[in-house]
Amino acid sequence: xxxxxxxxxxxxxxxxxxxxxxxxxxxxxxxxxxxxxxxxxxxxxxxxxxxxxxxxxxxxxx
Numbered sequence: 009x010x011x012x013x014x015x016x017x018x019x020x021x022x023x024x025x026x027x028x029x030x031x032x033x034x035x036x037x038x039x040x041x042x043x044x045x046x047x048x049x050x051x052x053x054x055x056x057x058x059x060x061x062x063x064x065x066x067x068x069x070x
Contacts, residue, residue, distance in 0.1 A: 021055055028052035 040048035
């Protein structure tokens with residue numbers, strides 16, 4: 009949930025996931041990271057993987 013208690017849409021979730029993945033690229037870390045890993049980065053990777061598998065419906069003009 010966002011700070012104003014409204015839900016966020018898919019675009020906002022994917023942007024957050026992309027920013028998290030970028031932060032962790034090349035061994036980076038964030039304040040969620042612990043010696044056991046990072047739950048925030050695990051969430052981000054799951055979101056990106058889940059939505060990368062989606063394929064758009066074919067267009068009638070294709």
